[in-house]
Amino acid sequence: MDAKYTFVKVGDKRNNVFDKNDMQELLMKWSIKGRLKIQSYCFNEQFHMYDNHQFILDFFKDNAVSSTLENVNSSSEWKPVGTTAATVEIEQVPCTVTSMNFFDRLQETGQVATKSGKIVKCFGEPIGDFEVWDELRKMLLDEESDNRDLFSTSEKREFIYRLFCHLCLGGRLCQYEDVLEPYLTVTRILYKDLVSIAKDPETKNLITTSVVFKVVAKNKNGEAYFPEDPENLQNFCYLIIDPVRRVVTCFVHQFGGSF
Template identity: 35%
Template sequence: MEKSFQFNLLESGVQLSPEHKELLMKWGLDRSLSKHKFNFDQPMQIYEIENFIYSLLRSQAVSASLGVAGLDIVKVKFEKLTCNNTTLDLFNVLKEGSIAPVRPDGSINGCFPDKFQDVNCETELHMALLNEDSDQYCLFSDEDRNEFLFRLFQLVVIGGSLCQYENLLQPYLDVTKQLYKSLVSVYKNKSENNKLMVSSSVFEVKEVSSEDGESFFPASSWKDEHVQTVCYVIVDPEKRHVTILTNKHIPFW
């Protein structure tokens, strides 16, 4: 018999410094980005993750927080992300080599404006994230792009529909770091000279649909699908905590 997990809301809201919250506002993410943290009532093994996520999204406390209360959840598509990074070294490539989108002083190279995945791209950093045909795109492997840290970085760089882009890389790195630290748990691995390791498991919820097959979350319908409309579930089995980070793209027009 499958477990029926119970969830209680612990806290809501993105925990960042006032300076970093101002940056979220500048990037058009202050109204769309949300975070909800819950505890759950019994042990959970990773092999139970499918049942866990179904229980999570069907929970009255969770569905009310996500704005999907009362909707009939029949099918959930999700995928596991890797979460191996404890530093920002993943992004060193942005300053290395002849095709680096960022100069040694940290300033971001501009480019001819274009649009990819319904995002206005005005810098080579955007090209590295979104344009598969650009030279800069190859700086990150598929494995890199599957890292939760990379997903957070992409989220803040692209921002919302009214995003005011940065000229320097560092603000993006600073906010990515603080978001990441607020979402994942780490521990010291004594067998590897107290090396910091991530103990959280992260999953991206791709689609939640009802009995008629219509998807209603994270995007309210297929017409609302966007690279910036995302839902991440971060599970800490040891503490029995689960955090849901969502962002819903709000079109300008």
């Protein structure tokens, strides 16, 4: 069956989080500089939620995408994947948060961070690929954490929470922050750049108009190639669809060291 949607690459999204020197320093410190990328494409047909799987499959089958969509290779270079997908696995990611007040509770109890924003330390322990030395990362990774219920299950699925989590965990050589502010600042800038927000004409309240999916593209052998090794929490691909502007943005990261 012919593809319903076709795609054209637009200029790589550039934003403050990648341009400003202080943000570059943070990304380097967290060992994710040069390992995450934002790439955008416009598309021809109107997007409908009921057609989301077809849309995403068409995206990864499109030759214009496979020849331009880049990922980090084994030599730590960004190169086009050069592969079209046989199948895709998708998960719709809620994207409803419109205020950074969402994270205020991290400081309200004093158990994750103090009122001044200092992150509370704990005894070190390995959890998966991460060495955890504070209550923030323990909350993010440990289902037995005393703070596991600070955010509900549905809130933890929110795109902004996932962005925050990815930044806090970082890459292989991550140097963790002692205070919350840098994580919150970069989360806010990234979220604002990736997600479209508008005012509801009836309620006058702010609403998100973007639709977000977490995606794994697989080749004809059933092997995940975008992102590679998706079992790692820090290997991710999110597609953020703006139905109004007809633009789909790919936000991808591969776990490793900075370069």
